[in-house]
Amino acid sequence: MNRTCVAFGLVVLVSGWACSQDAATNSRWDVAAVLQAEAGRNAARESGNKEAFARFMLDDFWEIDRFGHQFGKSEAIQVPVYGHNELDDYRVRVYGDTAVVTGRARFHDAVDNLVTTRFTNVWIRTSQGWREASHHACVESPAVNSQPGPATKGFR
Amino acid sequence: MRLHLAAALLSALIAPIVLAAQNASPYVAQVLRAEHARKTAFEAGHRQSLAKLILDDYVGFNRFGGRLGKLGELSMAPGAKSLQDQEEVRLYGNTAIVTGRSQFHDQTGALVAVRFTRVWIRTTGGWKLAAHHACVIAQPQ
Numbered sequence: 358m359n360r361t362c363v364a365f366g367l368v369v370l371v372s373g374w375a376c377s378q379d380a381a382t383n384s385r386w387d388v389a390a391v392l393q394a395e396a397g398r399n400a401a402r403e404s405g406n407k408e409a410f411a412r413f414m415l416d417d418f419w420e421i422d423r424f425g426h427q428f429g430k431s432e433a434i435q436v437p438v439y440g441h442n443e444l445d446d447y448r449v450r451v452y453g454d455t456a457v458v459t460g461r462a463r464f465h466d467a468v469d470n471l472v473t474t475r476f477t478n479v480w481i482r483t484s485q486g487w488r489e490a491s492h493h494a495c496v497e498s499p500a501v502n503s504q505p506g507p508a509t510k511g512f513r
Numbered sequence: 514m515r516l517h518l519a520a521a522l523l524s525a526l527i528a529p530i531v532l533a534a535q536n537a538s539p540y541v542a543q544v545l546r547a548e549h550a551r552k553t554a555f556e557a558g559h560r561q562s563l564a565k566l567i568l569d570d571y572v573g574f575n576r577f578g579g580r581l582g583k584l585g586e587l588s589m590a591p592g593a594k595s596l597q598d599q600e601e602v603r604l605y606g607n608t609a610i611v612t613g614r615s616q617f618h619d620q621t622g623a624l625v626a627v628r629f630t631r632v633w634i635r636t637t638g639g640w641k642l643a644a645h646h647a648c649v650i651a652q653p654q
Binding site for chain 1: 568570572574576577578579580601603605606607608610612626627628630632634643644646647648649650651
C-alpha cells in the first residue's frame with residue numbers, strides 16, 4: 358500500500374513537471390537566481406570580461422539592439438560598452454524553465470548622450486544554471502510617459 | 514512487481530522528454546499558427562480572440578518604449594495592417610521565442626519597419642503570448 362502511494366505520488370510529481378505552464382510561478386528562489394544571473398552578466402559585460410560574459414549566453418543567443426539590428430552571440434560579446442548601466446523597474450516572470458525579465462537601462466552612448474532604453478531578456482534554465490537566450494532593447498521615448506494612449510494607438 | 518513499477522516510473526519520467534524532442538516541428542507550426550491568429554485578431558480588432566492568446570501577466574513594449582499589460586494590449590486593437598516576414602522560431606521546452614520584421618504605415622502614412630521579439634508559452638490551453646518587444650529598424654546612414 359505504501360509503495361503504491363509512493364509510486365502514485367511520483368507519477369503525480371512527474372506529470373506536474375511535464376505539464377505546461379499556465380501562469381508565471383515566480384518562486385523566490387528562481388527569481389533570486391535569475392536576478393543573480395542578470396547581475397553577473399552585467400558585471401562581466403561592463404568589466405570587459407568577454408569569456409565570463411559569453412558563459413551567461415546560450416550558443417544560439419540572439420540580440421536585437423535599440424537600432425533594430427539583430428545579431429548572435431559572437432557579435433554580442435564584441436559590442437563596446439561605455440561605462441555603467443543604471444538599471445531599474447526590473448520585473449521577473451518565471452514559466453517553468455524560462456524566465457522573462459523586463460526593465461529599464463540608462464547609460465551614456467559613444468558621444469556621451471544619455472540614452473534610456475527598455476529591454477526584454479529571456480533566460481533558460483540549463484544544467485549549468487540560467488543562460489540568456491535573447492535580449493531585445495528599444496529606446497524609451499520621453500513622450501511615452503507624458504502622452505500615453507491615443508498618439509500611438511493601433512501602431513506598434 | 515518491483516521491476517514493473519520501476520519501469521512504469523521510468524517511462525513516465527522519460528516520455529515527456531522524448532515527446533518534446535519528437536514534437537519539435539509540430540510545435541513550430543503551432544507557434545506560427547498562434548502568431549498568425551494574433552496578427553489577424555489584432556488587425557481586425559477582435560479583442561475576445563486576442564485575449565484568448567495572451568497570458569494575464571503579459572508584458573509588452575511598443576516601438577516607443579511604452580509598456581503595455583494585457584488590457585493595454587487589447588486596447589491597442591484594431592492595429593494597422595502589417596506585413597510580417599523574416600520570422601524565426603526557437604524552441605526551449607514549453608517556450609518559443611519568435612523574432613521577425615513587421616512593416617506598416619503609421620498615422621502619417623509613412624512606412625515603418627520594426628524588429629520584434631515575442632515569447633510564447635505552451636499552456637494547457639495552447640500557446641499563449643507572454644511578452645512582446647518591438648523597436649524601429651534604423652535606416653543605414
